[in-house]
Amino acid sequence: MYKILEKELLAPNIYKMVVHVPRVAxxxxxxxxxxxxxxxxxxxxPLTICDYNKExxxxxxxFQTLGASTIKMSKLEEGESFKDFAGPLGNPSDFIYEDIEELKNKKIMFIAGGVGIAPIYPQVKWLNSKGIKVDVILGSKNKELLIMEEEIRREVGSLYIATDDGSSGFKGLVTDLLKDLIEKEEKKYDLVIAIGPMIMMKFVAKLTKxxxxxxxxxxxxxxxxxxxMCGACRVTVGGETKFACVDGPEFDGHLVNFDEALRRQGMYKGEEAKRLLIQKEREEGHVCRIGLGGDEKND
Structure with missing residues (x-):
């Protein structure tokens, strides 16, 4: 069992948890x-790691409460525990294997949207620990949904904010802000790392190309x-089939078939909606079993 030491509501439906898990840390x-x-x-x-502390x-x-499982997880409180906490999984960011002096000569921009802001934190923190200051654009629908701004600000060179409604920072999309930085402020970048909604990453990659x-x-x-094993994260990268969980999760954005990835991402929305309905009915003390398979009956 893996004990939750801290729990915090960062924004509506977005939670942060600090968990005691020595081997993963x-x-x-x-x-x-x-x-x-x-x-x-x-x-x-599966959740990307937001931070880790070896000591x-x-x-x-x-995480954001988007489905039945994350809603269930959000109800855990400090002092309670996860049954399983497996990892670390997937491949680390490529830059951690690069020569530090060569890395210092690169101008790097991170672009993060929504809860994608969380997984960029350990990356910019690691780079800062090596004396490498990067630029960061954080994007969200509005100021209320913007998370971890101050934590990231402490680790970077320049921080830019973009909100759809203009309630904080630049009014508009992260791609619009990046274009302004490049064209109007004559910023030059050797590498962009984008993490966030699939549609955001698609258009960031299109612009940077x-x-x-x-x-x-x-x-x-x-x-x-x-x-x-499930095959749900199959994606075509450079004409080859890859699995996000074992071959990634990071890939060359200019080689990803985003249209295919977006279609695959939408395949499970109907199933998740059904699970949410089942969960709500159970909480109300009633479950309609018509048309349900054995798994739902015995959950």
């Missing part, structure tokens, strides 16, 4: 993910099982 690297299970009857939930033996996760800027994206939002 000891081995974790930027860009990797973990898989949790609330209890023995719960499904596996305190903790791993920090951030125009400027010939190398781009890395994280396809963690595709993952379901997290081991490659």
């Amino acid at each position: 000891k081995s974790a690297k930027p860009g990797q993910f973990i898989i949790v299970r609330v209890d023995e009857k719960s499904e596996r939930i 305190k033996e903790t791993v920090t996760i951030v 125009e400027y010939n800027i190398s781009t890395v994206v994280s396809l963690n939002t595709l993952m379901v099982d997290g081991t490659g």
Whole structure:
């Protein structure tokens, strides 16, 4: 059992948890993910690592309550425990293997949207620990949904905010802000790392291709099982079939078939809606069993 030491509501429906998990904390690297299970009857939930502390033996996760499983997870409180907390999984960010002096000569921009803000934190924190200051754009629908702004500000060179409604920082999309920085402020970047909604990453990659800027994206939002066995995270990268969980989660953004990835991402929305309905009915003390399979009956 893996004890929750801290729990915080960062924004509406977005939670942060600090969990005592010594083995994962000891081995974790930027860009990797973990898989949790609330209890023995719960499904596996893959989540990118937001932070880790080897001395305190903790791993920090951030998640949004979008489906039945994450809603169930949000009801755990400090002092309670996860049944399973497996990891670290996936491949670390490529830059941790690069020569530090060469890395210092690169101008790097991170672009994060929504809860994608959380997984960029360990990356910019690692780079800062090596004396490398990067630029960061954080994007959200509005100021209320913007998370971890101050934590990230402490680790970076320049921080830019973009909100759809203009309630904080630049009014508009992250791609509009990046274009302004490049064209109006004459910023030059050697690498862009984008993490967030699939549609955001698609258009970031499209824009950076125009400027010939190398781009890395994280396809963690595709993952379901997290081991490659379910096949849900299949994606075409450079004409080859890859699995986000075992081959990634980070890939060359200019080679990803985003249209295919977006279609795959939408395949499970109907099933998740059904699970949410079942959960709500159970909480109200009633379950309609018409048309339900055996798994739902015995959950």
